[in-house]
Amino acid sequence: MSEAEENGKDVTDEGEENGITMVDVLNEEEERELDAAAVLGGSDDTSCTYDLGYVKRQALYACVTCCPADSGRLAGVCLACSYHCHGDHELIELYTKRHFRCDCGNSKFPNNACKLLKEKLPENPENEYNQNFRGAYCTCHRPYPDPEDTLDDEMIQCCICEDWYHGRHSGTQVPPGDDYAEMICNQCLNKHKFLASYTGLAVTAVKSEETKDAVDIEASSENSQKENITDNGQVKVEENGKKDVLEKDLKKEDSKDGPKIEKDLKKEDSKDGPKIDVSGCKLLSIPKQNIPEGAVFLPEHWRKQLCTCDDCKIKYKNEGIMYLLDEEDTVAFYEESGKTRDRSHTAPVQRELEALSSLDRVTRTEMVHEYNTLSFSLREYLRKFAENKKVVRDEDIKEFFSQLAANKKQRPGPCVQQFCK
Template sequence: MSDISATEYLSRQQELEDEARKLMPWDPRSCTYEKGALRQQVFACRTHGNIGICYSCSIQCHTSCDIVELFTKRNFTCDCGTERDKPKSENQQTNEFRCQLRKNREPDVASLQNVYGHNFHGLFCSCNEEYDPDSSAVMLQCVLGAECNEDWYHDYCIVGKGKEKQGAKRKADEETLADGMPPLDSFDAFICWKCVSKYDYYFQKLMSHSLAEEVIAHRIQRGSLEEKDLSRSDKKRPIDDVTDGSIDYSLTLKHGYSKQLAKIKETLDKKTDKLYKFLDDLVPFLVNDDPVYEEPEDTATGADDMVSLLLQSSVQREQAVAGISAFNSLKTRLSEYLRPFAESGRVVSGEDINNFFEGNEKK
């Protein structure tokens, strides 16, 4: 151990705690199952039958499982501890808690509203591949998700370019957009070609509306480098001129699109206009922002609280209590030992730290 001052030592400890906060910002003590269907952070557990679980259960109940982060899903209810939650092995005892947070010994009824796609198997995009954290590809989530279940897409798949062709133009450590993609700062949301195709009639009506240029930023064609910017289109352009229907295309929406969609909705006849029905019944979350549920922020104030939390989730209660007690006692004694060094600005040497721990081993 190299020689450092007590002040530097304590500063480094604070940096480690701050980094841990970024990785685990919320208090993982409450399962969202009883809150019902929410737009929330969802994690897929491939160990327990490709179920979807909430943030807290991913930490407390599935610590040793094969977990895939899916980010947000709408109208999703946590599967942990339900009939969908398959045990890791046939030898799992029936008297164990199904969910460590709800403490239920019998499986709860699973939600019938949950929608599952290949994301829950850890696969993404039309190319059906696992997420590669080392890839330089940009991935966008479909904000509509009616057809794709809010899937994530590689930029080169959005424009219909192969991974091999696009990958050759990128450096491993460089995030470069595929040819045909608009700048990321030029739009706020993305709607994939699958969802656009499913509701093509409504999107053509939307794009022919006089306020369309206030909502739609870009139309990105697949299999073609041509990218038509609807913000430069004529306000009265006929629907037939917007697209010939021969090529699939995705849409990007401008910043503030929800307010503009609300304005468009106000211009429509609620009784007869099909676009009104589309905005009101099928995609109301595009008009009225659908906030993401977040757990309460972590109230732990130090590393000892976080260690306590992790201990409680992985060992028996008696062992956890003993471990936490020993940890807190050691932390108190170390603080007292370092106080004179901090007050005088003295350097803490490796020998000093070794002497501290050797002295505690004899106690």
């Protein structure tokens, strides 16, 4: 028996490995479970979330069958209702939305009552809806996935309006995904103009003309670069003969040829300037910024830098963005919470690996063959649901396994013995 066969891999007649090990199967299953838990945030698929009120963040779906795009009725339903009340309908996956109460069965669904909760108010006045509930996204107002779009482009969600944007339509160069945590679209920056003061926190990258490599510019790592402060409170960075103007924290002393910036903002400014009180509004000590032409990409924990003085809190409240001061509002917090709640379900994977190692080689090989057959058949069966945008129900899964059992041919025992000799 070959080494590949001993490790539980499927081998073709030409000797090439085809398939995966059972260890890979279990590890991939664990990863899929964690990904699903992150998206669903530990949502209950049996109980409607309506009684929980306006949930801070939850997975939502829009039913095109009940609320067509041209009906003028925008509505969202929770995970459980997507299964039990709209299982055979065409649904749009909205990922997550904040401060939302399930609409299923209310006045927006005149012909489809909620099967999980009968008593519901006609409307949820605090719910907010955008074009996503009609199946449209970005400034191009196209569906996702777009059958007419042949370009491979990522979709990025604005942390304020929660619409999704193509990277190429963000109005700026998108930094690497690991470098930023949240994005604010240009429309929201123009709507909430005082947020422009924080654009200096944005993730910025410079490309060298020679290497074309992206270089992160941070306030604390400028030893290899030459800096000069301009008149409008920005910093010119000169690298490999190329000059770029970048937003920067100015709480440092410049070179001898430039103006001097006080490190300690608790001290008085020059005699001609006002005294800055850092215990008050942070905006007084931040250089004034113009609203950029495109979106702004912000690093992790950037919200901790937001001013929380009384005047700024009034601005957040009046403009309906108080949630920016709540760290539990972020999608990252939601996803991590979902993974944490689901870890108890992933513990059995280790026991399954131990059980697998105790099996003999013949049984392990047969299990891999059976798994590959099952995986291929299931993918082909589910393809029609994906093409028709249909939800897979329990009845569909039962039908699949019934067909699989009916079509399965019994393998002769001696073939297995000969294969392993």
